[in-house]
Amino acid sequence: MATNLEHLARRLEDDPFFLACPLKLYAESEGLNEDSLAAQMCCSKEAFVFVCLCRAPMGGHETFQDDIERIAAKFSVDSDVLAEAIRRGQAIFEMRRSANAAAILMAARDGDKKRTTEEKGENNP
Amino acid sequence: MSSSPEFLISQEDELALHRRLVHGDVTAFADLARIFLDSLIKWLVDSNSASISKDLCIEAAEDALIALVKNPASFNRDAGKRLGEYLCMSAQGDFRNLLRKEGRHRKKSLEVVELSSEDGKYLVTDDDPSLPLQIQEESERAGREIIPVVSDGLSEGESRVLDLILQGERKTSVFAQALGIDHLPKKEKTVEVNRVKNKIKKRIDRRKTGDGHES
Numbered sequence: 246m247a248t249n250l251e252h253l254a255r256r257l258e259d260d261p262f263f264l265a266c267p268l269k270l271y272a273e274s275e276g277l278n279e280d281s282l283a284a285q286m287c288c289s290k291e292a293f294v295f296v297c298l299c300r301a302p303m304g305g306h307e308t309f310q311d312d313i314e315r316i317a318a319k320f321s322v323d324s325d326v327l328a329e330a331i332r333r334g335q336a337i338f339e340m341r342r343s344a345n346a347a348a349i350l351m352a353a354r355d356g357d358k359k360r361t362t363e364e365k366g367e368n369n370p
Numbered sequence: 371m372s373s374s375p376e377f378l379i380s381q382e383d384e385l386a387l388h389r390r391l392v393h394g395d396v397t398a399f400a401d402l403a404r405i406f407l408d409s410l411i412k413w414l415v416d417s418n419s420a421s422i423s424k425d426l427c428i429e430a431a432e433d434a435l436i437a438l439v440k441n442p443a444s445f446n447r448d449a450g451k452r453l454g455e456y457l458c459m460s461a462q463g464d465f466r467n468l469l470r471k472e473g474r475h476r477k478k479s480l481e482v483v484e485l486s487s488e489d490g491k492y493l494v495t496d497d498d499p500s501l502p503l504q505i506q507e508e509s510e511r512a513g514r515e516i517i518p519v520v521s522d523g524l525s526e527g528e529s530r531v532l533d534l535i536l537q538g539e540r541k542t543s544v545f546a547q548a549l550g551i552d553h554l555p556k557k558e559k560t561v562e563v564n565r566v567k568n569k570i571k572k573r574i575d576r577r578k579t580g581d582g583h584e585s
Contacts, residue, residue, distance in 0.1 A: 274567075333575055
């Protein structure tokens, strides 16, 4: 049975504010499950849950690296694997969001176009 | 020491933890959740009617912790209130809002053990609206910049693979279909799919680190 902390970590998988989100996307892109990603990061499953609960580093390169080192040191995880996973996961998230926004915009434009055509049709019987 | 959330750690430690939240320490929320989540859920379960689903208590406790990390200033450390006490009140407020939202709010079954004189003051569930918006805008801007560079020069099939990666697809057969190599033997299909996926992943990784070199 999942612990409360595991439940919370799962809930945060869609929220880019937390590491659970990019880590899940990275795992998906590599075809990994939680256990295998934890193994890749050289940490226990318990430590992995705490990593997922961390706030996602958002700053520039230097701050990002500082944050990675802080998380890696606190939960004894491989900082290189962690950094790669977060970078890839965040990039996929950003691309997905952008692709979704573009799709919505396209749909809205299609709607406008359709309405305009219909209006024209009404005005020119 | 009581297991009540109000007294799990000393006031000094609570203030230090809150300071870390305010300063954006990336590991602070993990500590906040480790210290408070279980007892906050238990407190909500014990404080409310047994007929109420435990899932709602879990959700409300989680809401309270998430709201605090996204808006740490909502806890006024100078007011003299303990952080644990604040979280209880916040979680109770979230709990009531959830009940109301689900249309299951029944006044009689809500038997709060400890009704504070400030009851209702913390009935705020919405996170600081400006912060997620800021992150969203930043994220969308970054996405707009990344996609054209990553997809530049990709073949039609490779572009379809990129779309599938973005959709979270994991099946090799689907990727093979997108690449038009469905007819190949399984081993060759897997090798080719992995080659294309790795090529795209490398491009994504390079754009994120700001290293524009292409192999």
